[in-house]
Amino acid sequence: MNILDKIVARKKEEVASAKAIKTIKDLERSLGFNRRTYALKDFLTDPSKSGIIAEFKRKSPSKGIINDKLSVEEVTKGYSAAGASALSVLTDHDFFMGKDDDLIAARAVNSIPILRKDFMVDEYQIIEAKALGADIILLIAACLTPEEILSFAKLAKSLGLSTLLEVHNREELDRSLNPYLDVIGVNNRNLKDFTVDIETSLSLAEIIPSEFLKISESAISNPETIKMLKKVGYNGFLIGENFMKTSNPGKAMADFVKEI
Numbered sequence: 001m002n003i004l005d006k007i008v009a010r011k012k013e014e015v016a017s018a019k020a021i022k023t024i025k026d027l028e029r030s031l032g033f034n035r036r037t038y039a040l041k042d043f044l045t046d047p048s049k050s051g052i053i054a055e056f057k058r059k060s061p062s063k064g065i066i067n068d069k070l071s072v073e074e075v076t077k078g079y080s081a082a083g084a085s086a087l088s089v090l091t092d093h094d095f096f097m098g099k100d101d102d103l104i105a106a107r108a109v110n111s112i113p114i115l116r117k118d119f120m121v122d123e124y125q126i127i128e129a130k131a132l133g134a135d136i137i138l139l140i141a142a143c144l145t146p147e148e149i150l151s152f153a154k155l156a157k158s159l160g161l162s163t164l165l166e167v168h169n170r171e172e173l174d175r176s177l178n179p180y181l182d183v184i185g186v187n188n189r190n191l192k193d194f195t196v197d198i199e200t201s202l203s204l205a206e207i208i209p210s211e212f213l214k215i216s217e218s219a220i221s222n223p224e225t226i227k228m229l230k231k232v233g234y235n236g237f238l239i240g241e242n243f244m245k246t247s248n249p250g251k252a253m254a255d256f257v258k259e260i
């Protein structure tokens with residue numbers, strides 16, 4: 001079993017347990033559920049922002065512990081101040097050391113869109129994402145059917161959430177597009193074997209239909225890479241480790257933004 005299959009199998013167990021504790025009705029009654037959301041598209045196209053979706057990431061399957069010392073509040077406030085267009089907060093515990101409370105904490109101190117970075121396998125998680133304070137959900141084409149992507153994106157839209165579809169190759173892109181998606185993300189990391197290659201974003205840029213904004217995800221550590229990605233049409237850049245590996249991710253991001 002590859003790592004993505006393992007994560008998805010574990011996620012299905014977690015969702016079954018969560019449903020037994022909190023029903024969808026409970027989630028819909030929670031304080032966070034009935035709030036206005038921030039649209040990712042508006043922030044990605046705002047020229048006063050950097051285009052960066054900055055990630056709070058303590059640990060990853062490919063790198064192990066990256067940074068488990070800093071609070072989600074201080075890191076995400078630093079990212080917002082450095083001009084992030086959006087924040088990404090991992091809520092997966094077993095593989096990334098994230099938690100739902102990280103998202104709640106980030107929501108309380110930031111006024112830009114927040115992506116619930118997790119592995120969505122059930123509609124329950126989308127309703128939960130809204131209740132926790134997220135504005136964006138991630139749908140990973142490699143672990144969902146086109147029918148699931150359509151119904152999850154439709155549900156997200158009905159809740160006022162933006163959907164980021166993540167693809168890794170042309171085949172995933174071709175089978176997964178639908179009009180309810182807001183942004184297409186190309187992941188430079190192969191989630192099955194962890195190899196990274198910016199060429200993945202460069203080569204897929206021209207086949208992403210122009211009605212979708214495009215973001216490039218993972219393994220970005222050099223301002224020159226952003227310049228190259230902008231040239232081929234990318235509007236956004238999801239960056240985690242490059243900032244999180246420092247003792248002051250907000251400052252690392254501010255310094256990086258000066259160079260792009």
Ligand SMILES: O=C(O)c1ccccc1NCC(=O)[C@H](O)[C@H](O)COP(=O)(O)O
Pocket residue numbers: 003055057060061062063187189191194217218219220238239240241242
């Ligand atoms: O990061 C991993 O090792 C990983 C492994 C398996 C599934 C997903 C994984 N990462 C999720 C991401 O998409 C990244 O956290 C995100 O794009 C930021 O990447 P980076 O800038 O390289 O930290």
